[in-house]
Amino acid sequence: MASSRQTNLRRHVTALLKCRRCPRMRSTPVSGGPIVSEVILVGQAPGPREPVLQRPFAHTAGQTLFRWLEQHCGLTEAQVRSTIYFAAVCRCFPGKNSGGGDRVPAPDEIRNCSSWLDQEVAILKPRLIIPVGRLAIGQFIECTKLEHVIGCAFRVRRAERNVDLIPLPHPSGASPWHKIPPGRALLAKALRKIARHEAMRRLTSRSGVVCAWQALCL
Numbered sequence: 001m002a003s004s005r006q007t008n009l010r011r012h013v014t015a016l017l018k019c020r021r022c023p024r025m026r027s028t029p030v031s032g033g034p035i036v037s038e039v040i041l042v043g044q045a046p047g048p049r050e051p052v053l054q055r056p057f058a059h060t061a062g063q064t065l066f067r068w069l070e071q072h073c074g075l076t077e078a079q080v081r082s083t084i085y086f087a088a089v090c091r092c093f094p095g096k097n098s099g100g101g102d103r104v105p106a107p108d109e110i111r112n113c114s115s116w117l118d119q120e121v122a123i124l125k126p127r128l129i130i131p132v133g134r135l136a137i138g139q140f141i142e143c144t145k146l147e148h149v150i151g152c153a154f155r156v157r158r159a160e161r162n163v164d165l166i167p168l169p170h171p172s173g174a175s176p177w178h179k180i181p182p183g184r185a186l187l188a189k190a191l192r193k194i195a196r197h198e199a200m201r202r203l204t205s206r207s208g209v210v211c212a213w214q215a216l217c218l
């Protein structure tokens with residue numbers, strides 16, 4: 001069962017890396033590899049560095065994200081990358097907009113790419129999905145204001161499965177939301193919920209990690 005899941009996921013990632021459905025994208029797909037996991041992290045889209053380095057969250061936003069997860073879940077970047085499956089709303093770099101920022105993927109590109117995520121949910125049967133950033137959160141639940149969803153846990157239906165969803169804000173330095181009230185406290189609340197989730201606890205115990213909140217209970 002586990003090995004057929006691994007085989008299916010390997011085949012899936014091989015096919016994903018060959019995808020060229022969106023002609024306006026400026027890179028080929030980026031994948032974190034066929035990591036069989038009960039936890040899927042869904043980013044927005046790679047920036048210009050990720051296709052070069054061939055891994056998601058490879059630059060400054062990633063450093064912040066991995067610091068958050070290490071502080072609250074006790075997992076190093078290497079442990080996160082080797083135990084959590086990395087997905088994204090779009091897997092290719094969309095290019096820059098006229099203002100110099102990263103272009104937000106268009107609705108047709110998001111639609112094209114959503115089937116990859118559906119397949120990943122069908123293969124992995126995850127217990128927990130962590131969408132990172134408003135665009136990723138919006139693929140699962142309505143997100144008009146981050147303060148309405150960060151710090152909360154939801155049960156959503158995706159690819160004919162019920163999955164827990166704990167959203168995080170985007171760790172990019174472009175928005176100060178997570179550094180100032182109420183974002184700072186809501187972010188900490190969301191990370192505590194992630195650390196306490198049963199799927200995350202199984203994953204950290206396999207990694208031999210004691211989370212900050214677990215240490216308090218010892």
Ligand code: SF4
Nearest residue numbers: 019021022092112113
């Ligand atoms: S964004 Fe997604 S659907 Fe579009 S080409 Fe890249 S991998 Fe394929």
